[in-house]
Amino acid sequence: MEETVYDVITAVLMLGGALMSLAAAIGLIRFPDLLSRMHAATKPQVLGLLLFLLALAVEFRSWKLLPVLAVVWIFMLLTAPVSAHMVGRAGYRTKHLRPELLVIDELDDVVERAQRLLREAEEEALEDEDDDPRVDDDPGHSYTGELDDDEMLRARGTGAGEALNSDAQRPGKNPEG
Amino acid sequence: MTKEARMREGSRVPLLQELPLLIWLVFLWGALWQDFSAGNLIFGAVIAFFVANIFYLPPVELSGRFNPIYGLAFAGSFLYKLVQASFHVFWLAVFRGPRIRNGVIGVKLRSRSDLMVTATGHVLSLIPGSLVVDVDRSTSTLYLHALNVSTAEQAEKVRADALDTEAWLIRTLGTKEELAALRAETAETRKRKIGGRA
Numbered sequence: 001m002e003e004t005v006y007d008v009i010t011a012v013l014m015l016g017g018a019l020m021s022l023a024a025a026i027g028l029i030r031f032p033d034l035l036s037r038m039h040a041a042t043k044p045q046v047l048g049l050l051l052f053l054l055a056l057a058v059e060f061r062s063w064k065l066l067p068v069l070a071v072v073w074i075f076m077l078l079t080a081p082v083s084a085h086m087v088g089r090a091g092y093r094t095k096h097l098r099p100e101l102l103v104i105d106e107l108d109d110v111v112e113r114a115q116r117l118l119r120e121a122e123e124e125a126l127e128d129e130d131d132d133p134r135v136d137d138d139p140g141h142s143y144t145g146e147l148d149d150d151e152m153l154r155a156r157g158t159g160a161g162e163a164l165n166s167d168a169q170r171p172g173k174n175p176e177g
Numbered sequence: 178m179t180k181e182a183r184m185r186e187g188s189r190v191p192l193l194q195e196l197p198l199l200i201w202l203v204f205l206w207g208a209l210w211q212d213f214s215a216g217n218l219i220f221g222a223v224i225a226f227f228v229a230n231i232f233y234l235p236p237v238e239l240s241g242r243f244n245p246i247y248g249l250a251f252a253g254s255f256l257y258k259l260v261q262a263s264f265h266v267f268w269l270a271v272f273r274g275p276r277i278r279n280g281v282i283g284v285k286l287r288s289r290s291d292l293m294v295t296a297t298g299h300v301l302s303l304i305p306g307s308l309v310v311d312v313d314r315s316t317s318t319l320y321l322h323a324l325n326v327s328t329a330e331q332a333e334k335v336r337a338d339a340l341d342t343e344a345w346l347i348r349t350l351g352t353k354e355e356l357a358a359l360r361a362e363t364a365e366t367r368k369r370k371i372g373g374r375a
Contacts, residue, residue: 042308067213085302103279103328104329
């Protein structure tokens with residue numbers, strides 16, 4: 001009798017976890033762009049994994065197993081947001097987003113302002129030192145976040161890649177400060 | 178003492194600051210062996226000590242304060258939000274799907290400490306529906322991508338929610354100064370609310 005109760009609890013927990021996997025799958029298919037898909041891909045499994053681990057704990061009822069399960073969830077908690085952030089940030093910076101889906105975008109203004117400041121600083125620097133052939137004269141794509149693959153290739157093709165790289169490595173000029 | 182000053186003097190990290198890391202490493206060792214007997218834990222402690230000193234990482238600047246009661250309450254509210262938001266995202270995926278509209282919202286946090294900004298961003302990222310896209314460290318501003326935001330009120334709600342999460346974290350493990358600033362702030366808003374009603 002007791003066994004049956006535990007089995008039922010385990011079954012419910014596992015179904016709950018599976019439901020979260022289903023949510024992730026549906027979200028991946030239905031959501032329209034990278035950033036909203038990131039929500040579906042990374043988030044429901046925080047709860048989903050917890051439910052699966054609880055199911056294991058109920059089924060085995062072993063004190064030795066509990067710390068391992070806790071460690072599994074803690075590492076999930078520590079790593080999931082980092083990967084989500086890295087993909088989201090890379091996606092945003094390389095413009096892999098659909099602006100028409102963003103009703104409010106407060107980061108866009110900040111990036112624009114940072115780019116303008118960078119451009120102004122660069123123009124000043126250009127006026128100071130004489131026309132250096134290694135410096136890219138076109139300030140349009142001096143901000144690394146704006147570089148897409150095509151521009152990178154073009155830059156490399158024309159030999160301006162070096163100037164671009166030195167821009168990228170100059171400290172304190174990106175929007176993070 | 179700042180990190181730089183300590184490095185200049187070449188002195189070690191104080192043991193008290195290293196202690197949480199060591200305890201965590203010993204716990205991890207015991208958990209992986211599934212053996213919490215004294216012998217195994219002592220051996221784990223020796224290994225933890227060597228690992229922490231040979232593979233040296235910049236120390237996490239803890240505040241030296243931890244309130245377990247607020248910590249438990251925070252864990253409870255976190256689990257509640259996690260369950261609620263998971264089902265909300267599920268609902269959005271099924272019924273809104275391609276018609277979803279989102280927003281990127283800047284939230285200026287109170288605290289300037291790296292630990293607090295990281296922890297807040299982490300917790301917000303774990304709860305479905307919000308994702309940290311970028312961080313401005315100089316002003317400790319988080320840029321959150323939030324699902325299903327189409328009006329200014331909803332954006333304001335996301336902002337208030339993020340600040341609320343930070344407030345809970347400050348109560349749990351913020352420094353004394355941050356806690357005092359938070360208390361002053363809540364007292365002021367309460368006063369303003371009463372004043373507005375009168």
